[in-house]
Amino acid sequence: MPGTTDLAGTYEGHEGVLGFLGAAMDRSEGSLRVEPVALFADDTHGVALVALTGHRGNRHLDTMNAHISRFREG
Numbered sequence: 001m002p003g004t005t006d007l008a009g010t011y012e013g014h015e016g017v018l019g020f021l022g023a024a025m026d027r028s029e030g031s032l033r034v035e036p037v038a039l040f041a042d043d044t045h046g047v048a049l050v051a052l053t054g055h056r057g058n059r060h061l062d063t064m065n066a067h068i069s070r071f072r073e074g
Helices: 013-027
Strands: 033-041 045-056 059-070
Touching: none
Parallel strands: none
Antiparallel strands: 033 045, 045 059
16 A cells, blocks of 8 residues: 555455555544456456445545555465
8 A cells, every 4th residue: 555644554354455455444443445347367367456435534536446466376
């Protein structure tokens, strides 16, 4: 995750990703929604286009992101 906040960094594995999502959910007052729009994959990579929405106080998020994964060892 790019940026300079305490959520920025590289997240690996199920535990890392779930930890990030939990922290993001806390920050968004429970309003974070991640909805898949399209999924693409081959033997080594996967891409998920996702719509992200949420809010914190009077600040709102409504964006489209691409999540890219590399598959290793099964």
